[in-house]
Amino acid sequence: MSSDTSKFGEYGGQYVPEALMPAIEELDDAYRRYVLENEDGFVDEFRERLRDFGGRPTPLQRADRLSERYDTDLFLKREDLLHGGAHKLNNALGQVLLAKYMGKERIVAETGAGQHGTATAMAAAHLDVPCEIYMGERDINRQRPNVFRMRLNGAAVNPVTTGRGTLKEAISETMRDWATTVETTHYVIGSVVGPHPFPTMVREFQSVISEEARRQFDDQVGGLPDSVVACAGGGSNTMGAFSRFVSDESVDLYAVEAGGSSLAVDEEEGVAPNSASLSTGTEGVLHGARTKLLQDRDGQIVESHSVSSGLDYAGVGPELAYLVDEGRVTPVTVDDDAALEGFHRLSQTEGIIPALETAHAVAWLEQATSEQLGDSVVVCVSGRGDKDLESVIEETASREIPNAPDMDVFSGGMR
Ligand SMILES: Cc1ncc(COP(=O)(O)O)c(C=O)c1O
Numbered sequence: 001m002s003s004d005t006s007k008f009g010e011y012g013g014q015y016v017p018e019a020l021m022p023a024i025e026e027l028d029d030a031y032r033r034y035v036l037e038n039e040d041g042f043v044d045e046f047r048e049r050l051r052d053f054g055g056r057p058t059p060l061q062r063a064d065r066l067s068e069r070y071d072t073d074l075f076l077k078r079e080d081l082l083h084g085g086a087h088k089l090n091n092a093l094g095q096v097l098l099a100k101y102m103g104k105e106r107i108v109a110e111t112g113a114g115q116h117g118t119a120t121a122m123a124a125a126h127l128d129v130p131c132e133i134y135m136g137e138r139d140i141n142r143q144r145p146n147v148f149r150m151r152l153n154g155a156a157v158n159p160v161t162t163g164r165g166t167l168k169e170a171i172s173e174t175m176r177d178w179a180t181t182v183e184t185t186h187y188v189i190g191s192v193v194g195p196h197p198f199p200t201m202v203r204e205f206q207s208v209i210s211e212e213a214r215r216q217f218d219d220q221v222g223g224l225p226d227s228v229v230a231c232a233g234g235g236s237n238t239m240g241a242f243s244r245f246v247s248d249e250s251v252d253l254y255a256v257e258a259g260g261s262s263l264a265v266d267e268e269e270g271v272a273p274n275s276a277s278l279s280t281g282t283e284g285v286l287h288g289a290r291t292k293l294l295q296d297r298d299g300q301i302v303e304s305h306s307v308s309s310g311l312d313y314a315g316v317g318p319e320l321a322y323l324v325d326e327g328r329v330t331p332v333t334v335d336d337d338a339a340l341e342g343f344h345r346l347s348q349t350e351g352i353i354p355a356l357e358t359a360h361a362v363a364w365l366e367q368a369t370s371e372q373l374g375d376s377v378v379v380c381v382s383g384r385g386d387k388d389l390e391s392v393i394e395e396t397a398s399r400e401i402p403n404a405p406d407m408d409v410f411s412g413g414m415r
Pocket residue numbers: 086087112113114115116190191192231232233234235236237238309310311355357358382383384
């Protein structure tokens with residue numbers, strides 16, 4: 001695996017309380033030895049478990065109807081087919097295994113959409129480690145099937161009632177737990193966020209996505225795609241899908257953020273009706289790292305919004321913020337309505353029901369110019385949409401989504 005760094009330009013770092021520093025240093029040391037140097041065969045075991053438990057490699061599938069629609073060769077990297085239904089398992093399995101190598105006896109994790117919590121609960125059951133998940137109350141209500149899945153795998157789910165009850169508060173609460181239990185506990189963070197080494201380590205565990213996609217594209221088509229598209233919440237599927245293409249200057253990289261209902265920040269109310277920190281955020285510190293954030297003039301983090309819980313976060317990974325400033329990654333936004341249209345479009349055209357997060361990446365294809373897409377595109381299908389069905393029924397009913405089917409299945413209205 002590749003080398004690491006604690007800073008990406010001005011971004012990243014380790015802005016944590018003194019009490020957490022020993023744990024961060026211990027983790028950094030373990031990351032270097034086991035992940036970078038393959039001590040005790042860690043990387044070999046990780047790869048083997050990703051294959052046998054996770055089902056890797058996931059396919060790179062040509063999407064025929066979307067290729068025709070956008071007049072390009074369009075490929076889907078099918079992370080929705082990974083065990084658990086999203087890319088999150090790549091990281092969760094890596095970190096839970098690392099915790100075992102470090103001799104930790106307990107796992108804590110936060111979750112937003114519940115996909116990371118589910119992946120962590122699965123990995124913890126698989127590797128026989130007790131596991132507790134913190135989840136905002138609002139997200140618990142939005143993602144009930146995943147809450148049940150976590151419980152089925154034996155994890156405790158602790159509701160977080162502070163703030164808006166979404167991902168930001170869940171991360172804060174998990175960090176609080178970890179600060180008092182570091183001796184015995186590992187915090188499995190769910191994205192490329194947090195203090196170093198988390199952003200680098202999570203990116204390395206997720207890089208299997210671009211490592212495979214690069215090889216598969218070369219085998220199936222030859223050469224490299226013109227562009228790679230992935231949705232960005234914290235940025236783990238984005239970094240996973242981009243990282244092995246970053247040094248290929250000919251490949252354009254598009255990070256699709258949640259535009260929510262508007263791109264403006266309401267300073268008075270302290271809310272941003274979006275989660276577009278790469279496109280509209282400013283520099284600040286959140287959850288142990290300097291990065292781009294949604295904040296007001298006084299540096300207070302404002303509440304974010306997205307129709308998809310997994311993108312509903314006021315920050316983003318520091319490496320992604322850096323790559324945007326460097327001009328290597330282009331951030332773009334898709335609003336809630338367009339994301340729902342994207343959800344229905346992929347379901348209808350390719351027979352794949354995507355996660356609402358993924359639907360943002362799919363929806364952006366509709367807004368992109370043919371120059372942006374180029375002759376060939378890889379879109380990361382970060383997850384499947386089963387967890388979102390209740391939300392989609394509700395959200396579709398309350399909006400005008402032109403391509404939505406009639407959802408009234410119970411009064412004979414189903415077409
Ligand atoms: C399917 C899916 N895609 C994307 C995301 C966004 O997270 P990240 O930006 O870390 O990939 C989530 C988060 O829960 C998710 O469940």
